[in-house]
Amino acid sequence: MVYASRMRSMLAILAATLGAAACGDDPGGGGVDAPPARRLELTAAVGADGLSEELAFAVPDRTRSITVVVAGATDALYALGALRSPDGTDLVALPTGAIGPTMSTAYRDEQIGQMPGNLYQSIRLGTFAHVYPYRPGQEATAGAWSLRVAADRAGPVLVTILMPEDDGGRTLHLNVVVVSDVITVGSPPTFLDEVQGLLAPAGITVAVDQVMTLPGTALERITEGSEPQEAPDSMAAMLPALVATRLSGGGFDLFVVEGLPPGVAGLSLGTPGPPLRGSYYYGVLVRPAATDTQTARVIAHELCHFLALQHVQNVGISGMTYPDPIDDTTVGTDNLMTSGTTLTAGQAFALSRSALLTML
Ligand SMILES: [Zn+2]
Incomplete structure (x- = not known):
């Protein structure tokens, strides 16, 4: 014990010396090497x-x-x-x-x-x-x-x-947060296997850490949206604050709500989004569709947005088209980032770079 505490104080002095001499911004305050x-x-x-x-x-x-x-x-x-x-x-x-x-x-x-x-x-x-x-x-x-x-x-x-280590981590941990008095989601959710199947081509394994219900909020039905992406004061961006003090750890938050604006089945708070709990953009939203298959496709699509991916092509107000930055995607209906279910090798690579992915 004595030896350990002496070692600690020596290291503290060393770290303080290095900190003063070198980079004050380094929170690691590390040793020589x-x-x-x-x-x-x-x-x-x-x-x-x-x-x-x-x-x-x-x-x-x-x-x-x-x-x-x-x-x-x-x-x-x-x-x-x-x-x-x-x-x-x-x-x-x-x-x-x-x-x-x-x-x-x-x-x-x-x-x-x-x-x-x-x-x-x-x-x-x-x-x-x-x-x-x-x-x-x-x-x-x-x-x-x-x-x-x-x-x-x-x-x-x-x-x-x-700057996460390139450790091959491909597991995406999710917290499923049901923002509703009437929707029930199983544990594990019945849509989980199909979400998993859609992300499997990218080598991603989905793990649901918990399913939590938040009844009695004023955010069960998201009635407004903003273009081209959600704003900090939008209803959707108020959802992460509901769980900011209740959830911790590295899991990512999937919010299941009763309603989204007309024509919207799901939305991501980023393309990509900030992988930082506490941010008002930390999450994706979905409203349950008629079938688990449809719900799973929307969830997988929104998760891909948050981790990395754009639509294969977007069209601006001017009519100009904006292709995604990935070479092996083609405009059509097959891809998960249009209205389909497939992912290309280029998209899989982009997804695999997300800081949200872990080893276990
Ligand atoms: Zn989309």
């Missing part, structure tokens, strides 16, 4: 030009993906203004011109929200998420990276960077 941390929280300020200062971070060896979550004002639009890999390439390479108005036009007028530049990004209100890589051929190379946040107005942001 400590690998870079796999989770960082950094603060930044977006300036009047729509860009933050450059934030440097180190990607450890054997990293599955770089997941960047930018949280800021709930009425501001966010994306990445730069993402520089170890060889110095800026993967975003924004075109010249005013950033904020361009983002606002893409999101509010065209109602797609695709960020200009070379990186495929979905601009978001309030909280932005990006997972790199998102298609085969990209790699979260170990080494020195940096990023800049882009926004349509100035202000502070919190940037969380997750």
Whole structure:
């Protein structure tokens, strides 16, 4: 015991010394050979030009993906203004011109929200998420990276960077939260096997950790939605707060509600979404369909959105089409990210990069 406590105090002194001499942002505060941390929280300020200062971070060896979550004002639009890999390439390479108005036009007028530049990004209100890589051929190379946040107005942001180990984890843990007085979901849910079957081509195993019922909320029927994606003050984005203090751990939340806006069978709070419990975008929603088969297809579709995937093609208000960034998908009715059930190898790769996937 004495030896252990002496060791601890020596290590504390060593860590304090290194911390003072080296990088104050490293929450690991590690020893001489400590690998870079796999989770960082950094603060930044977006300036009047729509860009933050450059934030440097180190990607450890054997990293599955770089997941960047930018949280800021709930009425501001966010994306990445730069993402520089170890060889110095800026993967975003924004075109010249005013950033904020361009983002606002893409999101509010065209109602797609695709960020200009070379990186495929979905601009978001309030909280932005990006997972790199998102298609085969990209790699979260170990080494020195940096990023800049882009926004349509100035202000502070919190940037969380997750760099999970590339450990082959393919299990997605779910909490099924039934937001209803009248819907019953079995334990395990009767739709689970079919959800599992749809995600199996991506090598993903679905585990339902618990089924929880939340009666008596005012959110049983989601009657409003916003385009192109949910806003922080939308009804759907209020669901995660219902369970924020009741659930913990790494499970992801699937909300089963009685109603969604007309024509909507399910929705994801991100494409991709922030894999951070506590975020108002941490979840997907579904209303039960006529059959478990239909319900399972919607759930699998929304889970794929949250982990990684876009629709194979979206159409903007202007009529312009926006294909997904994956080469082996084709427009049609077969794919899970249109109205079908299949996933391509490229989509499977993108899904496998999610920080939500675990080994067990
Ligand atoms: Zn969809």
